[in-house]
Amino acid sequence: MIESRDLHLFYGKKEALKGINLTINKGEITALIGPSGCGKSTFLRTLNRMNDLIPNVTITGNVLYNNENIYNPQTDIVELRKKIGMVFQQPNPFPFSVYENVVYGLKLEGKRPKEELDEIVETSLKDAAVWDDVKDKLDKSALALSGGQQQRVCIARVLAVKPEVILLDEPTSALDPVSSGKIENMLFELKHQYTMIIVTHNMQQASRISDRTAFFLDGKLIEFDKTKKIFLNPSEKKTEEYISGKFG
Amino acid sequence: MEDIQRRLLQKSKKARLEQIGKTVSFICILFIVVVVAAIFYFVMSKGLATFVKDGVNFFDFLFGTEWSPGTVGADGKPLTGALPMIVGSFLVTLLSAIVATPFAIGAAVFMTEISPKIGKKILQPVIELLVGIPSVVYGFVGLTVVVPVVRRTFGGSGFGILAGTFVLFVMILPTVTSMTVDALTAVPRHYREASLALGATRWQTTYKVVLRAAIPGILTAVVFGMARAFGEALAIQMVIGNAAIMPASLITPASTLTSILTMGIGNTIMGTLENNVLWSLAMLLLLMSLFFNILIRIIGKKGEFKS
Ligand SMILES: Nc1ncnc2c1ncn2[C@@H]1O[C@H](COP(=O)(O)OP(=O)(O)OP(=O)(O)O)[C@@H](O)[C@H]1O
Numbered sequence: 237m238i239e240s241r242d243l244h245l246f247y248g249k250k251e252a253l254k255g256i257n258l259t260i261n262k263g264e265i266t267a268l269i270g271p272s273g274c275g276k277s278t279f280l281r282t283l284n285r286m287n288d289l290i291p292n293v294t295i296t297g298n299v300l301y302n303n304e305n306i307y308n309p310q311t312d313i314v315e316l317r318k319k320i321g322m323v324f325q326q327p328n329p330f331p332f333s334v335y336e337n338v339v340y341g342l343k344l345e346g347k348r349p350k351e352e353l354d355e356i357v358e359t360s361l362k363d364a365a366v367w368d369d370v371k372d373k374l375d376k377s378a379l380a381l382s383g384g385q386q387q388r389v390c391i392a393r394v395l396a397v398k399p400e401v402i403l404l405d406e407p408t409s410a411l412d413p414v415s416s417g418k419i420e421n422m423l424f425e426l427k428h429q430y431t432m433i434i435v436t437h438n439m440q441q442a443s444r445i446s447d448r449t450a451f452f453l454d455g456k457l458i459e460f461d462k463t464k465k466i467f468l469n470p471s472e473k474k475t476e477e478y479i480s481g482k483f484g
Numbered sequence: 485m486e487d488i489q490r491r492l493l494q495k496s497k498k499a500r501l502e503q504i505g506k507t508v509s510f511i512c513i514l515f516i517v518v519v520v521a522a523i524f525y526f527v528m529s530k531g532l533a534t535f536v537k538d539g540v541n542f543f544d545f546l547f548g549t550e551w552s553p554g555t556v557g558a559d560g561k562p563l564t565g566a567l568p569m570i571v572g573s574f575l576v577t578l579l580s581a582i583v584a585t586p587f588a589i590g591a592a593v594f595m596t597e598i599s600p601k602i603g604k605k606i607l608q609p610v611i612e613l614l615v616g617i618p619s620v621v622y623g624f625v626g627l628t629v630v631v632p633v634v635r636r637t638f639g640g641s642g643f644g645i646l647a648g649t650f651v652l653f654v655m656i657l658p659t660v661t662s663m664t665v666d667a668l669t670a671v672p673r674h675y676r677e678a679s680l681a682l683g684a685t686r687w688q689t690t691y692k693v694v695l696r697a698a699i700p701g702i703l704t705a706v707v708f709g710m711a712r713a714f715g716e717a718l719a720i721q722m723v724i725g726n727a728a729i730m731p732a733s734l735i736t737p738a739s740t741l742t743s744i745l746t747m748g749i750g751n752t753i754m755g756t757l758e759n760n761v762l763w764s765l766a767m768l769l770l771l772m773s774l775f776f777n778i779l780i781r782i783i784g785k786k787g788e789f790k791s
């Protein structure tokens with residue numbers, strides 16, 4: 237469904253991605269692991285072209301999404317980002333009400349009847365496992381929620397626009413274990429509806445929820461395989477060392 | 485032994501220095517507080533003397549429309565109606581703020597969202613320059629350019645609220661713009677990222693998220709501009725015509741609290757009613773600037789960004 241081919245990315249002169257070839261399958265959760273600074277976030281952000289926002293970034297190679305190169309000049313980036321949603325490391329709800337946060341993406345496309353919006357808000361918040369927490373506070377500021385609740389509202393905000401793919405950059409690293417667990421379970425539940433790519437530093441999390449795992453090191457993709465294989469019987473020595481905590 | 489003694493001595497020197505520093509800064513602060521309190525006391529006591537000593541009715545002062553403190557009206561009371569100036573001041577202030585706000589927002593959006601490079605390199609220095617120009621220059625340009633243009637297009641003398649509004653608009657625009665720029669740049673980057681990642685265009689992101697999140701900051705900028713416009717004396721005095729009558733239209737001579745104050749204060753004798761009633765105008769100005777300050781504080785508190 238998503239395929240990167242010989243993808244290189246430079247921040248100025250510094251090469252942060254050194255030729256990544258990776259294929260992501262539809263309906264799976266793919267985990268990206270690797271030590272800090274190895275380029276996981278950078279890779280994730282090439283997939284919805286968020287790196288375009290950073291000055292002095294050069295990208296070579298292709299990223300195919302449904303067999304179309306998203307770095308083709310004709311690509312409609314706005315459409316692309318509606319199809320490929322993103323959840324950030326820090327919960328970043330808008331300083332608006334919970335309701336307005338969730339409908340934000342929908343309203344970009346024009347007006348819709350209130351009943352329809354209400355319904356989407358409810359299902360999105362339910363899917364994001366935060367409905368019970370916020371159903372009485374829909375018109376309160378999202379900033380008044382706890383970090384974990386904020387992050388789930390941010391996920392609901394992405395779900396509301398019905399993307400095909402969801403990119404998650406360490407979505408639970410800023411949260412306590414209970415909130416992290418809730419989000420993990422929720423992602424696992426949503427697996428059948430969305431293709432997900434998740435960056436994580438938490439090995440247990442990667443092994444629990446992902447189908448495939450990609451191990452990055454220093455801008456290169458070292459190994460990419462079934463999660464079970466990576467964790468139980470990796471073929472690369474570096475992978476084994478990283479997973480067993482020898483470095484990272 | 486001596487070494488230790490010396491070191492101990494040195495320490496105490498530092499400690500003494502700190503003590504001196506503290507005392508000096510405390511004295512400075514005390515001085516400022518005393519000066520501010522003295523100004524308040526002075527203006528208030530002078531300003532209130534009109535009502536206490538000279539027996540002018542406060543409401544006659546606030547709502548009276550005839551201003552000629554030297555002469556008495558039909559009812560035998562001096563003519564101390566300040567309404568024409570109050571109306572004049574509020575009109576030029578509100579009008580100039582209303583005109584300046586969209587321009588300031590437009591310029592600030594350009595500088596932060598559309599072309600930060602040009603904004604930083606060209607517009608920023610220009611704005612800083614404009615802020616620094618003394619008001620008499622603005623007044624002079626108003627007198628030689630704006631007033632004749634108004635005269636030619638709308639007739640009349642050219643002096644009046646319209647010319648005053650225009651001059652004040654130009655004067656407060658740089659301040660309001662640069663404060664609006666600050667308000668927009670203070671909007672955290674992650675709001676923009678979140679919006680773009682949801683498939684918003686740049687423009688949608690700007691007006692649906694950035695401008696909206698910056699509303700308190702923009703309001704602060706506008707109120708700040710209004711405070712400046714309200715208190716401006718020199719430039720406005722040069723173009724408004726200084727007729728202490730209720731403004732009949734935007735192009736007939738009018739006056740503001742400040743313009744009447746600067747015109748009259750040198751020509752009256754201390755302690756007389758004519759002089760005291762000018763102090764009452766000053767008191768109004770002081771109270772208004774206090775009000776603007778409090779307003780800015782309140783808005784600023786509401787608009788702080790967490791994290
Ligand atoms: N905006 C940027 N400008 C310049 N260099 C950058 C930028 N963002 C990241 N880098 C560099 O690119 C490399 C990869 O960064 P990236 O953020 O992708 O790492 P990461 O694997 O996500 O690390 P972490 O686990 O700490 O989030 C790092 O060496 C980093 O210093």
Ligand SMILES: [Mg+2]
Nearest residue numbers: 276277278405
């Ligand atoms: Mg990262």
